[in-house]
Amino acid sequence: MKIALVTAYYYPQSHGGTEKYVHSLAKHLQSKGHRVHVITSYGEEITDYLYLGVKTFVLPAEKRLSNEIIVGDRPSLNIIPFEQLLxxxxxxxxxxxxxxxxxxxxxxxxxxxxxxxxxFTAHVPGLTCIRGDLLKFGLGPCDGLVTKQRCTACFIQKMGYNKSLAVMLSTSVIFARYPKNLSGVVTKKLLEMHMLNSLIDKIFIFTHWQERILLMNGFSAEKLEKTSQLFEEIVPFLAVRKKVKNIGFVGRLCPEKGIQSLINAFKNAKRFDINLNIAGIINEVGFYTELRKKSEGFSNIKWNINLKENELNAFYQKVDLIIIPSTSFETGPFVLYEALKMKIPILANNLGDLQNWQEKGYDIQLYSSQQELIAQIKTL
Known part of the structure; x- marks a missing residue:
């Protein structure tokens, strides 16, 4: 079979869980005898290339996307070469x-x-959630049902308003049908979900929470297929407990990954005898700059930026505990699998399917609040 994997993120321009999974899937499909290409798009002048045996087509795109493209009212100009390529x-x-x-x-x-x-493979909560994190008013897990009043209010709250004001504003916005970018945001999401369900032959999901939420929002059960981000089994284990000297964080440096809450918890725990080692991928320079300021004066917070794969493997070798502080629902994250493969104990925010991994016998401890995270770090 001839297969195209379409992704906005791919090596070597960016590094993250989606990139890692797409590349692993490409190599896995190749091993089964399929012809596999990756199709991606960048605003820079990057031409087609071969990445570790995977032919990659790069479609030109605008260097600066218009607001119409960003909100999904029209496609990028890359849609013309995209159709030609297909x-x-x-x-x-x-x-x-x-x-x-x-x-x-x-x-x-x-x-x-x-x-x-x-x-279509669903990697993030944004497939159904207009906030993008499945956190109701940013406070706790949402049941995932898309409804006009609640989701509009939640979306407004994420823009910086407090919950009470956001609820009042949502009522006025929906009644007045103005401004349109707010009054119609849920209607647009509902239409998009309906179109996806109609157009796509198969939707691959990784978690129980994805399955529950997609079915709740009208996706056809026969189109959903549960799969894994792993192409080899990881046997459950309990690591030999040893004194923790080096905590590790691996991931994109963005609010959804919870790195800011981890830094705050580490500082509040006052464990000057332990290092917090951050293997971060810069997602937005301004946010990264803020994080570095937070860590000023703490010589035991150590930064490792945009590590290559061999450097990341060396990073894992030196840490005694991986903390996954994600503040939004995730389908992995990939650091979970890498830590399990390396037999590194994990401490994680109890969101999504992480409790299922713990119940299967993997060495994962969970916390449910910032106070619990601080307490866990204090007792390491």
Missing amino acids: LKEAYDNVHFHTLTPLFNIFHIQVAKKVAANIY
Whole structure:
């Protein structure tokens, strides 16, 4: 079979869980005898390339996306070469891994016209949640049902308003149907979900919470297929307990990954005998700068930025505990699997399916609040 994996994020321009999974999937499919290409898009002048045996097509895109493209009212200009590429290559399967301004519902519509099968892998909560994190008013887990009043209020709250004011504003916004970017945001999401369910032949999911929420919001059960981000089994283990001298964090440096709460908890725990080692991928320079300021004066907070794979492996070798402080629902994250493979104990925020991993016998401890995280660090 000839397969295209479509993603807005891919090596070597960016590094993260989605990139890692897409590349691993490409190599896995190649090992099964399939012809596999990756299709990505960048505003810079990057040409097609071969990445570790995977042919990668790079579509040109605007250097600065308009607001219409960002909110999904129209496609990027890359949609024209995208359609031309699909027609030329005649793929059997076109498999989307991101739903972003660079590859949105318009691209899926184009693919549906020219390809035999359209697949989609849901990597993030944003497939259904307009906040993008599945946290109701940013305070705790949401049941995931998309409703106009509640989701509009929650979306407004994330813009910086307190909950009470956001609820009042949502009522006025919906009644007045103004401004349109707020009054219609939930209607647009509901339409997008309906179109995805109609256009896509198979939706791959990784977690129980994804399955529950997609079914609740009208996705067809027969189109959902539970899969794994792992292509080899990790046997449960309990690590030999030893004195923790080095805590590790691995991931993108963005609010959703909870790195700011981890730094605050580490500082409040006052464990000057322990190092917090951060292997971070810069997502936004301003946020990274803020994080560095937070760590000023703490010589035991050590920064390792944009590590290469061999450097990351060396990083894992020196840490005694991995902390996963994500503040939004995740389908992994990939650091979970890497830590398990390396037999490193894990301390994680109890969101998503992490408790299921603990129940299967893996060495994972959970916390449910900032105070619990501080207390856990104090007792290491």
